[in-house]
Amino acid sequence: MPYDPDNVFAKILRDEIPSTRVYEDDEFIAFRDVAPSAPTHILVVPRLVEGVAPASPAALTEADAAMVGRLVLTATRIASEQGLAEGGYRLVFNSGEDAGQTVHHLHLHILGGKALGPVA
Ligand code: 5GP
Numbered sequence: 001m002p003y004d005p006d007n008v009f010a011k012i013l014r015d016e017i018p019s020t021r022v023y024e025d026d027e028f029i030a031f032r033d034v035a036p037s038a039p040t041h042i043l044v045v046p047r048l049v050e051g052v053a054p055a056s057p058a059a060l061t062e063a064d065a066a067m068v069g070r071l072v073l074t075a076t077r078i079a080s081e082q083g084l085a086e087g088g089y090r091l092v093f094n095s096g097e098d099a100g101q102t103v104h105h106l107h108l109h110i111l112g113g114k115a116l117g118p119v120a
Helices: 007-014 061-079
Strands: 020-024 028-031 041-047 089-092 108-112
Touching: 007 028, 007 041, 020 061, 028 061, 041 061, 061 089, 061 108
Parallel strands: none
Antiparallel strands: 020 028, 028 041, 041 108, 089 108
């Protein structure tokens, strides 16, 4: 699926839709999920580069490897800042229809704050 620059996360990045941001730097922003699946549910999202972002994990290429590594490390730092390190947490990428991906802009879910149970 080609990247749609009017997807909801692109609008959040442009402040066209409000969000509760918990972190931002030059490369990523993180904000609370509007429909949380756990007591702490945060989405970490890469900023647009030249107007685009990967639409999903399936759209990633070798050129994205370092960015994805930094995305995961950023999520682990945010999880620690949110007090999740001791109890543990889950990081989730959804890719495509069977995974239930609804927003086609790469994002990493941070879920924690309770025992999460089986993955699926
Ligand atoms: P996906 O299912 O695509 O992996 O996850 C998309 C997530 O984005 C869902 O958990 C959904 O609740 C969240 N979401 C959708 N629209 C909005 C919005 O406008 N604001 C925020 N903060 N989260 C959203």
